Amino acid sequence: MSKSEEATYSHGHHASVISTHARRTAANSAQFLLPHIKPHFKILDLGCGPGTITADLAALVPEGSVIGLELVETILEQARSLASSRGLTNLTYQTGDANNLAFGDGEFDVVFCHQLVQHVKDPVGVLREMRRVCKAGGIVAAREADYASFVWYPCPPELDRWGQLYQQVARANGGEPNAGRFMPQWARQAGWKSGDVTVSWSSWCFTGDGARSWAESWEGRALHSDFAKGVVSREFGTQEDLEGISKAWKRWSFGSIEEGGYEGDDLEV
Template sequence: MPKIESATYTHGHHASVIRSHAARTAKNSVAFLLPHLKPSMKILDIGCGPGTITVDLAEYVPKGSVTGLERAGSILAQARDLAETRGITNIEFVEGDANDLSFADGSFDVVLCHQVLQHVGDPVGMLREMNRVAKSGGIVAAREADYGVFVWYPELPGLKEWQGLYDRVARYNGGEPNAGRVLHAWARQAGLSEVKSSCSMWCYSTKEEIAWWSGSWQERALKSAFAATAMEGKLATQEDLERVSRTWKEWGEDQDAWLSIPNAEILSHKQ
C-alpha cells in the first residue's frame, strides 16, 4: 500500500499562516541552493505551499522546469495564480504526498523541501524518497528551522511560554520542532551522499518586519490550526492562548523588538 503522512501539519492553512509563507522567496529561504542551479535543470519543490519559492526557482532555470508538490491541494490555486501573474510558464503544481512520490526514479536534477521535514512523521523516509527521484549526480536539498533556539528581545516571559507550547503542539501532531539540529543526522540515516551542512538566519528587526511577525502570531495563536490543536489536545486553555497572543502584541509594540530564527541546511550530490 502507498505510504501516507502520519503527522498533522502544525500550522494549518489559516490565512495568517499563508500570508507568512507567502513572504518566503528563493533568496531569503534557499540561498544555499541557488549557486548550484543551472538553466536547464528540472526541479521538484516539495511542500511548495503558496508557491513563492517555487515560482522564483523557475526563473533560475529558464531552459528547464519546476514542479511544485503540495499535500494540501487547496493552496495550489494561489500558487498557479502567482505563476500566471508573473508570466512563468515553465512550472506546474501538483497535489501529492511526499512519502510516496508518483515520479519515476531519477526524474529530477534537484529535489528540494523547505520547512517540511519538521512536520512529518518519517523525515528519514521522506529524504530517502527525495533521493530516489533525484538523478545520479543530482541534488537533494532541505532547510529546517529549530524552534528550540529562537532568539528574541525583549525577553518577555510569555514568549518562553509560547515556545514551550509550540513544542508540545508540534510533538502532539507527530513532528519534530527542533528539526534543524538533527537535519544532518536524518540525511545520514537516509543514506544521502556527499552531504554538506550549513546554517543561515532569518532576522526580523525593522519596524515593518516586527509588525508582520507580531501580527501573524497574534492571529495564529487564536485562530489557526495551532490554536485548535492546543485546545483539542488539552495542551492549553483559551486563556493561555489569549495570553500568548497578547504577549506577541506587547513584543511587537516594543521599539527595540528583535527576532532571529536559525535554519539548518543540507545539500547532497547523489552518487
C-alpha cells in the same frame, strides 16, 4: 507497500499562516541552493505552499521546468495564480505525498523542500524518497527550522509559554519542531555518506517592520490557526493562554522596534 503521511500539519492553512508563507522567496529561503542551479534543470519543490519560492526557482530555469508539490489542493489555487501573473509557463503544481512520490527514479536535477521535514512522521523516509527521484549527481536540498533555538528580546513570559506549547503541539502531531539539528543524522540514515552531506546555517533576524510582520502573523496564529486548535483540543493550554500569547506578540512587536528583536536559527542541508 506505499506509505502516506501520518503526521498533522501543525500550523494549518489559516490566512494568518499563508500570509507569512507568501513572503518567502528563493533569495530569503533558498539562498544556499541558488548558486548550484543551472538554466536547464528540472526541479521538484516539495510542500510548496503558496508557491512563492517555487515561482522564483522556475524563473531561474528558463530552459528547464519546475513542479511544485503540495498535500492540500486548496492552497495550490494561490500558487497557480502567482505563476500565471508572472508568466511562468515552465511551472506546474500538483497534489502529492512526499512519502510516496509519483515520479520515477532519477527524474530531477534538484529536489528541494523548505520547512517540510519538521512536519512529517517519517523524516528519514521522506529524505529517501527525495533521494530516489533525484538524478545521480543531482542535488537534494532541505532547509529546516529549529524552534528550540529561537530567542527574542524583549522577553515576556507569554512568549516562553508560546515556545513550550508549540513544542508540545508539534510533537503530538507527529512532527519534530527542532528538525534542523537532526538533518545531518537523518541524511546519513537515508543513505548518504557523511562526505556527501553539506551543512550550512543561517538566521532570520527580525527588527523594525520585519519584526512587526512576524509578530502580527503570530498574533493571529495564536488564536486562529491549527496550532491554536491543537493547544485547546489536546488540553495543553487554555483559550486564556492563547489570548495572552496573542497580546504578548503584539506588545513584543512594538518593543522590538525600539529595543531590537531576534528570531532564531534556520539550518540548511
